[in-house]
Amino acid sequence: MAAKQDFKRSFQRVNEIIEAHGRNPVELISILQEVQEEYRYLPEEILNYIATAMRISPSKVFGVATFYENFSLEPKGKYVVKVCDGTACHVRKSTALLNALKKKLELKEGQETTQDLMFTLETVSCFGACGLAPVMVINDEVYGKVTPEKAEKIIDEIIKEEGGRGNDQDH
Amino acid sequence: MIRTIEDLYNLHEDYKEAMNREKMKILVCAGTGCVSSGSLEVYEALKEIVQEKELFVDIDLMEGGREGVNVSPSGCHGFCEMGPIVRIEPQGYFYVRVSEIDAPEIVEKTVENNEVVERLLYRNPETGEIYRTEESMPFYGKQKRLVLEHCGKINPENIKEYIALGGYQALAEAFEMTPEEVCQVVLKAKLRGRGGGGFPAGIKWDSVRKEHAGQKYVVCNGDEGDPGAFMDRSIMEGDPHRVIEGMIIAGYASGATKGYIYVRAEYPLAVKRLQKAIQQAREFGLLGENILDSGFDFDIKISKGAGAFVCGEGSALTASIEGNRGMPRTRPPRTVQKGLFQKPTVLNNVETFANVPLIILYGADNYLKIGTKDSPGTKAFALTGNIVNTGLIEVPMGTTLREVIYEIGGGIPQGKKLKAVQIGGPSGGCLTSEHLDLPMDFDSLDSAGAMIGSGGLVVMDEDTCMVEVARFFMDFTQKESCGKCVPCREGTKKILEILEKIIAGDATMEDIKLLEELAETVKDGSLCGLGKTASNPVLTTLRYFRDEYIAHVKDKKCPAGVCQAFKTYYIDPEVCKGCSKCVRVCPNNAISGEIKKPFSIDAEKCIKCGACVSVCPFNAVKEG
Numbered sequence: 001m002a003a004k005q006d007f008k009r010s011f012q013r014v015n016e017i018i019e020a021h022g023r024n025p026v027e028l029i030s031i032l033q034e035v036q037e038e039y040r041y042l043p044e045e046i047l048n049y050i051a052t053a054m055r056i057s058p059s060k061v062f063g064v065a066t067f068y069e070n071f072s073l074e075p076k077g078k079y080v081v082k083v084c085d086g087t088a089c090h091v092r093k094s095t096a097l098l099n100a101l102k103k104k105l106e107l108k109e110g111q112e113t114t115q116d117l118m119f120t121l122e123t124v125s126c127f128g129a130c131g132l133a134p135v136m137v138i139n140d141e142v143y144g145k146v147t148p149e150k151a152e153k154i155i156d157e158i159i160k161e162e163g164g165r166g167n168d169q170d171h
Numbered sequence: 172m173i174r175t176i177e178d179l180y181n182l183h184e185d186y187k188e189a190m191n192r193e194k195m196k197i198l199v200c201a202g203t204g205c206v207s208s209g210s211l212e213v214y215e216a217l218k219e220i221v222q223e224k225e226l227f228v229d230i231d232l233m234e235g236g237r238e239g240v241n242v243s244p245s246g247c248h249g250f251c252e253m254g255p256i257v258r259i260e261p262q263g264y265f266y267v268r269v270s271e272i273d274a275p276e277i278v279e280k281t282v283e284n285n286e287v288v289e290r291l292l293y294r295n296p297e298t299g300e301i302y303r304t305e306e307s308m309p310f311y312g313k314q315k316r317l318v319l320e321h322c323g324k325i326n327p328e329n330i331k332e333y334i335a336l337g338g339y340q341a342l343a344e345a346f347e348m349t350p351e352e353v354c355q356v357v358l359k360a361k362l363r364g365r366g367g368g369g370f371p372a373g374i375k376w377d378s379v380r381k382e383h384a385g386q387k388y389v390v391c392n393g394d395e396g397d398p399g400a401f402m403d404r405s406i407m408e409g410d411p412h413r414v415i416e417g418m419i420i421a422g423y424a425s426g427a428t429k430g431y432i433y434v435r436a437e438y439p440l441a442v443k444r445l446q447k448a449i450q451q452a453r454e455f456g457l458l459g460e461n462i463l464d465s466g467f468d469f470d471i472k473i474s475k476g477a478g479a480f481v482c483g484e485g486s487a488l489t490a491s492i493e494g495n496r497g498m499p500r501t502r503p504p505r506t507v508q509k510g511l512f513q514k515p516t517v518l519n520n521v522e523t524f525a526n527v528p529l530i531i532l533y534g535a536d537n538y539l540k541i542g543t544k545d546s547p548g549t550k551a552f553a554l555t556g557n558i559v560n561t562g563l564i565e566v567p568m569g570t571t572l573r574e575v576i577y578e579i580g581g582g583i584p585q586g587k588k589l590k591a592v593q594i595g596g597p598s599g600g601c602l603t604s605e606h607l608d609l610p611m612d613f614d615s616l617d618s619a620g621a622m623i624g625s626g627g628l629v630v631m632d633e634d635t636c637m638v639e640v641a642r643f644f645m646d647f648t649q650k651e652s653c654g655k656c657v658p659c660r661e662g663t664k665k666i667l668e669i670l671e672k673i674i675a676g677d678a679t680m681e682d683i684k685l686l687e688e689l690a691e692t693v694k695d696g697s698l699c700g701l702g703k704t705a706s707n708p709v710l711t712t713l714r715y716f717r718d719e720y721i722a723h724v725k726d727k728k729c730p731a732g733v734c735q736a737f738k739t740y741y742i743d744p745e746v747c748k749g750c751s752k753c754v755r756v757c758p759n760n761a762i763s764g765e766i767k768k769p770f771s772i773d774a775e776k777c778i779k780c781g782a783c784v785s786v787c788p789f790n791a792v793k794e795g
């Protein structure tokens with residue numbers, strides 16, 4: 001039930017976003033970006049809805065949504081942790097950082113998002129902050145010269161702020 | 172609102188005067204790097220103290236004519252590793268690693284007593300030498316900052332400062348010429364595209380000018396996808412009006428009235444600064460209708476990328492702005508004939524546009540005096556990797572690699588030897604110590620099998636495995652291939668597989684032969700630059716470091732001691748204090764032991780990730 005209502009609300013917000021872009025198909029990428037900002041991912045229903053509302057084919061919408069790496073069709077965590085694996089960061093041991101985070105977040109091979117939808121761990125190939133390699137970005141905050149220990153501390157702080165793991169549902 | 176050219180010059184005088192009342196200017200870097208090191212807090216703290224002492228003035232407080240001290244955020248100085256950076260003008264003091272608790276001392280000593288805060292000055296980690304001013308540091312002394320002249324010197328969020336320093340006067344001068352004349356100046360200056368290809372910008376502009384079409388476009392490529400490159404980000408963040416001014420001039424010269432800036436999604440601060448700059452330019456009448464009473468209209472929109480490297484390629488980029496999958500298309504038709512929305516389009520890189528105001532203001536003849544005969548001007552490079560001074564630099568074209576690495580970059584840390592320099596990102600190639608005296612310009616690098624590319628320079632010391640480097644870049648291109656051409660899509664995967672096999676110690680000499688064949692096939696059978704250049708890292712490393720490949724294959728050894736397959740890790744029981752730090756980082760639970768007693772690594776379970784090596788406070792984990 002709750003989920004259904006959520007989607008009703010979603011469609012309304014999606015509509016606002018589409019309207020703000022004048023239903024212009026050229027704006028599809030911006031629309032998807034804004035929708036994703038709102039919901040942290042692009043649910044299939046919403047993609048279908050966008051196609052209908054904008055009178056473009058669902059295959060076009062899905063085609064665009066799947067082409068770009070920043071779009072996700074799977075739910076993402078509230079905190080998206082991006083570890084840079086660009087050249088400069090790679091040379092300064094970003095792999096060790098990534099491994100430490102995988103372990104800290106208890107992610108299995110191939111798993112990106114934690115069970116409780118709190119964290120998603122991704123790699124990115126350069127934030128342009130290479131002078132501070134290795135670089136990690138959580139949501140929009142940039143952290144430089146991140147050691148595995150420093151990363152663990154930052155994660156711990158977030159968990160603390162969120163009132164511990166496992167009981168993070170919005171009240 | 173600036174309506175005429177005269178208005179612009181009048182305002183310039185007013186703002187200049189207002190800026191002259193700033194007897195001292197404290198510039199706190201607010202580029203991505205310094206912000207992440209806490210520079211905004213430093214800025215707030217400094218500003219608060221200066222305000223409390225009633226010393227604060229800025230360009231927006233023109234009334235009263237009071238003199239005082241200005242505190243302002245600035246663009247990137249290119250020395251991000253040492254951030255947060257604070258620069259004091261007019262003395263030029265350059266403070267590094269400043270934190271907010273240093274603010275009272277800076278104000279008390281430097282602002283009130285004109286003394287330098289010794290402990291905040293930059294000290295060369297290798298020689299111990301201390302430098303008081305930015306200009307005296309070899310890192311800056313050897314540079315020629317023309318395109319980056321304002322980066323770190325002005326507040327990028329305030330158009331008034333840009334105007335005070337002569338901003339938009341190049342546009343005013345361009346309006347005094349005919350569009351054809353503007354194209355001729357750019358042609359004569361031999362401005363070559365800074366996005367990698369080095370194609371003459373004047374030819375593009377003039378071709379678009381000659382096209383008959385209802386609508387034409389100017390597109391600025393701010394995708395900067397090469398990992399390890401951040402020149403364009405720094406320009407967009409540090410001097411956004413310069414890019415905008417260059418684009419308006421391009422629009423006027425080619426007859427285009429709409430502009431787009433395509434910025435990659437990973438650069439939120441650049442997007443914000445550009446948005447603000449566009450907004451201000453509109454408010455001042457420098458974007459919009461009848462700019463400076465010239466009868467010319469121009470406006471700019473920002474398009475945000477969504478994370479696809481291939482969108483840096485011109486035709487993929489325009490497809491992406493149009494809301495499509497960003498896939499390159501076959502040419503002809505060329506972008507200058509059928510570009511964005513099938514209309515004639517000038518597409519240039521951020522740095523290319525940022526060169527334009529310079530050329531118009533100083534004239535083609537003066538511009539030609541900088542750099543080399545066929546590559547005039549300067550080039551910005553991002554210097555990263557195993558180098559003492561990482562950072563953003565700008566040097567005249569034709570500067571040698573030796574000057575860049577040893578004089579500006581300060582050499583290789585810990586006295587290590589230079590092994591290779593990767594130039595131009597994943598599509599570039601490797602240079603070695605034998606290229607140290609090669610002048611870096613478009614044509615010289617081309618003949619060495621490398622390319623300037625966008626300007627990423629990754630320095631690698633003797634501890635780098637070149638096969639691993641090739642693998643790293645192949646992994647990147649393989650992931651980023653858009654999938655349109657089979658040789659690119661499948662070939663890069665196959666090449667990657669072979670490289671992985673070599674690194675794992677499972678390859679034969681046959682594989683190396685196959686690698687070379689594949690590299691050629693991918694090069695020949697690909698449509699766009701991504702596929703055409705994907706093999707470059709493999710081909711150049713094979714050319715210069717073939718023995719390393721052979722060592723992996725025949726001797727089952729990694730000469731640099733990097734490749735995990737040839738490595739084992741063990742804990743030296745003499746050194747281990749049993750702190751258990753390694754146990755906590757090991758992703759595969761391969762380490763066990765009792766607290767305060769020596770731990771040991773289970774070789775069967777060890778995946779050789781090296782996490783324990785970096786975390787051990789006693790260096791007890793050894794590689795064998």
Ligand SMILES: Cc1cc2nc3c(=O)[nH]c(=O)nc-3n(C[C@H](O)[C@H](O)[C@H](O)COP(=O)(O)O)c2cc1C
Pocket residue numbers: 363364365366367368369370372392393394395396397480481482483484485486518519520521523625699700701
């Ligand atoms: C795969 C690929 C990626 C590219 N990425 C960029 C980029 O990030 N920025 C850029 O300015 N040019 C990039 N280019 C080059 C552009 O296609 C184009 O040549 C350039 O933007 C033109 O501007 P310029 O002549 O001013 O250099 C890329 C090319 C290819 C093939």
Ligand code: SF4
Pocket residue numbers: 481498499651652653654655656657659660697698699700701702703
């Ligand atoms: S060469 Fe590669 S990236 Fe370029 S169009 Fe072909 S498949 Fe796409």
Ligand code: FES
Pocket residue numbers: 084085086087088089090125126127128129130133134135398399400
């Ligand atoms: S390589 Fe990591 S930020 Fe550029």
